[in-house]
Amino acid sequence: MKKGFRALLDEANAEVEAISPEAAAELLSADGITFVDLRDPREIEREGNIPGARHCTRGMLEFWIDPESPYHKPFFATGNTFVFFCAGGWRSALAAKTAQDMGLEPVKHIEGGFGAWKKAGLPVEPAPN
Numbered sequence: 657m658k659k660g661f662r663a664l665l666d667e668a669n670a671e672v673e674a675i676s677p678e679a680a681a682e683l684l685s686a687d688g689i690t691f692v693d694l695r696d697p698r699e700i701e702r703e704g705n706i707p708g709a710r711h712c713t714r715g716m717l718e719f720w721i722d723p724e725s726p727y728h729k730p731f732f733a734t735g736n737t738f739v740f741f742c743a744g745g746w747r748s749a750l751a752a753k754t755a756q757d758m759g760l761e762p763v764k765h766i767e768g769g770f771g772a773w774k775k776a777g778l779p780v781e782p783a784p785n
Contacts, residue, residue, distance in 0.1 A: 665746060668753035674767040677776040680739055684708065684779075690736040694747050695770065704780040706741065706773060714747050721758050732760065741766040741773070 683689045684707065691709035693700065700711065710731055712720050719727040732738075738760055740748040748765035756763045766773060774780060 661746075665749055668749040672749060672752040672756055673762070673764045674745070674749065675739070675764050676767055677773040677778055680741075680764075680766045680773070681776075681778045683737075683739060688736050689739060690731060690734065691739045691741065692751075693770070694740060694742045694751050699743060699770075701783045703743075703770060703774070704782050706770070707779050707781045709741075714742070714751055717751050717754060718758065721755060721760060738763045739766065740764070742769045744771050745769040 680691075684691070691706050693705055693709045693711045694714045694717070695703075695711075696713060697711070705711075712729070716727060719725045720729040721732045722728060723733060738752075738755060740752045740755070740763065742748040742751070745766065745768050748769055752763045752765040768775075
């Protein structure tokens, strides 16, 4: 293997700001901040979501960010700060680095992901029906 997932995670964490769930919660109602949930829809159905977070599966991220893509989503072209999260912080670290490499700045990700968010007792909303 040329480069394993741990090396990729180390690179991502060296380049992207990881913030605690508590620091992320302070940004939740701030203007110019977009939370992006990278989890699979089944994870969201099972666990709920951070209130107001947008959803983008990890597999569609590059296509949704790029304005040249037929799948582009305008919320990625707002100039906001993006706070990515997944279940445990690995996918979000890689996704935040990818987003940053593509030109989105600033980006952050939640250290420990949604699991750490829930463990900290922070607000969770049920998945939409």
